[in-house]
Amino acid sequence: MTGFVDAFHFLRPIWLLLLPGIGLLWYLARPRRKPDGPDTLHIAPHLAEALRVGSNARRRVQPIDSVVLCLSLLTLAAAGPSWSRIPNPLIAESAPLVVALKVTPSMQDTDLAPSRLDRARFKILDLIAARAGARTALVAYAGTAHRVAPLTEDPDILRPLLQALSPEVMPVEGDDAAAALALSMDILGAAETAGAILFVLDDLDPAMVAAFTNDDPARPPVAMLVTVPAGQIPAQIAGLAGVSTVGLSADDWDIAQIERQLISAQQMAQLDDERLDWDDRGWWLLWPAALIALLWFRQGWTMRWGVAIIVITALQMPIGARADGWRDWFLTPDQQGQLAYRNKDFARAADLFTDPMWKGHALLRAGRYEEAAEVFARLDSAEAAFSEGLARIGNRDYRPGARAFESALDRQPDFPAAAKNAEIAWAIVEQVESTREQSDTGEESGIGADDMAFDNEAQRGAATQVDAPMDQASALSPDQWIDSIDTEMGDFLRSRFLYDNVGGGT
Numbered sequence: 001m002t003g004f005v006d007a008f009h010f011l012r013p014i015w016l017l018l019l020p021g022i023g024l025l026w027y028l029a030r031p032r033r034k035p036d037g038p039d040t041l042h043i044a045p046h047l048a049e050a051l052r053v054g055s056n057a058r059r060r061v062q063p064i065d066s067v068v069l070c071l072s073l074l075t076l077a078a079a080g081p082s083w084s085r086i087p088n089p090l091i092a093e094s095a096p097l098v099v100a101l102k103v104t105p106s107m108q109d110t111d112l113a114p115s116r117l118d119r120a121r122f123k124i125l126d127l128i129a130a131r132a133g134a135r136t137a138l139v140a141y142a143g144t145a146h147r148v149a150p151l152t153e154d155p156d157i158l159r160p161l162l163q164a165l166s167p168e169v170m171p172v173e174g175d176d177a178a179a180a181l182a183l184s185m186d187i188l189g190a191a192e193t194a195g196a197i198l199f200v201l202d203d204l205d206p207a208m209v210a211a212f213t214n215d216d217p218a219r220p221p222v223a224m225l226v227t228v229p230a231g232q233i234p235a236q237i238a239g240l241a242g243v244s245t246v247g248l249s250a251d252d253w254d255i256a257q258i259e260r261q262l263i264s265a266q267q268m269a270q271l272d273d274e275r276l277d278w279d280d281r282g283w284w285l286l287w288p289a290a291l292i293a294l295l296w297f298r299q300g301w302t303m304r305w306g307v308a309i310i311v312i313t314a315l316q317m318p319i320g321a322r323a324d325g326w327r328d329w330f331l332t333p334d335q336q337g338q339l340a341y342r343n344k345d346f347a348r349a350a351d352l353f354t355d356p357m358w359k360g361h362a363l364l365r366a367g368r369y370e371e372a373a374e375v376f377a378r379l380d381s382a383e384a385a386f387s388e389g390l391a392r393i394g395n396r397d398y399r400p401g402a403r404a405f406e407s408a409l410d411r412q413p414d415f416p417a418a419a420k421n422a423e424i425a426w427a428i429v430e431q432v433e434s435t436r437e438q439s440d441t442g443e444e445s446g447i448g449a450d451d452m453a454f455d456n457e458a459q460r461g462a463a464t465q466v467d468a469p470m471d472q473a474s475a476l477s478p479d480q481w482i483d484s485i486d487t488e489m490g491d492f493l494r495s496r497f498l499y500d501n502v503g504g505g506t
Contacts, residue, residue: 011080041423075290077282086279091453095262096135096195098184116227120200128155143174145183146497164489171501178211196221369395
């Protein structure tokens with residue numbers, strides 16, 4: 001609430017100068033009750049009131065009152081009240097989130113069936129699903145902290161990594177939550193927008209409390225999801241100042257609480273972003289003004305000049321405005337597209353937008369990468385070229401995507417995100433071509449995870465044939481197959497964490 005009050009302002013305050021004139025109009029035009037004449041001095045008050053033409057009890061609200069109220073609302077709407085920023089389409093609407101999961105033997109306790117760690121995994125997956133389209137990173141910590149996955153919008157990347165985490169893959173035993181906090185802050189520091197950190201844990205080492213209680217203004221919002229039975233949240237966690245604590249619930253209440261905190265953090269972060277335009281909320285006041293205007297059609301309330309106002313308003317409407325629904329009477333196609341975009345109905349938003357940049361981003365978020373790339377390719381800005389690169393990569397056109405990122409750098413040399421993505425895209429191209437040479441499969445424009453092509457025109461690989469005894473072959477059951485994947489992923493994480501622990505990086 002404090003953030004709303006601090007951010008509230010008018011975009012066009014010059015219109016507020018009309019309010020005193022409207023007040024003067026009301027003062028001069030409102031009829032006043034005439035004093036009792038001499039003919040009523042000798043009549044009982046209740047009889048005099050009944051004999052008076054036009055009882056004041058029925059006319060306490062005059063037509064001029066509704067006119068003045070309507071004009072005041074329209075004036076406030078024209079002044080442009082605003083208290084939030086328009087989100088940047090290049091950035092996910094939800095705040096990026098780093099989930100720091102405690103992976104220690106205590107998390108394997110079974111007081112929460114099947115175990116605290118399993119319940120934590122379920123809740124993290126539920127949270128990722130609820131934040132569809134938002135970026136989430138994963139950090140695991142015990143005696144040391146390690147980055148499991150960078151910020152990503154793809155839950156399929158996080159799911160196998162999350163399932164493979166166990167105390168056995170952690171190189172050092174302990175509870176170094178401070179290291180996890182520092183690593184999470186580093187991950188968010190490289191993001192394009194402010195985010196938040198969520199710790200999923202069952203307890204906090206008292207020696208780590210100081211790391212969460214310092215008043216560092218650069219520290220992002222921190223929340224804790226405590227995986228213990230109801231009512232058993234440790235005192236050192238419940239007493240943390242400036243840290244939101246949410247207890248594990250059997251339903252989605254805890255997920256909803258965390259989402260509200262993340263949305264609040266994102267809105268507060270956007271207020272300080274001068275690159276974003278303020279969101280004009282004046283149109284909200286048009287609805288009550290329209291309802292009040294309906295009073296003009298009451299018997300005895302109709303005003304002749306009200307018809308003139310309606311005619312003038314109609315003449316000012318765009319001639320080419322669509323009229324295929326009631327929303328078109330009040331909102332432009334781009335405004336309708338904004339509403340659909342905020343509701344994550346990206347396919348409908350793409351069909352509604354007429355602004356090419358917004359249309360392209362809606363197509364990108366809807367997964368229609370080829371159409372989005374075509375829209376961005378027709379624009380000549382650096383952001384358009386950058387977005388075209390994202391669309392090309394999403395469509396697995398890695399080489400055109402790398403070239404699009406380079407085009408963005410040509411148009412705006414100081415574009416760190418484009419430089420980083422160009423480097424990654426060319427690395428993918430190199431990896432794809434190297435893989436194609438080694439496996440004799442591939443495509444000239446790139447290869448995808450689900451694509452398969454067979455060629456050996458350049459004779460760059462050797463044909464290999466393996467004979468296996470079919471009588472000894474047996475299919476793995478689904479459980480065995482999943483266990484083998486988890487085991488391989490766990491071995492991978494154990495090796496990587498050991499490498500991190502000896503100074504290879506995080």
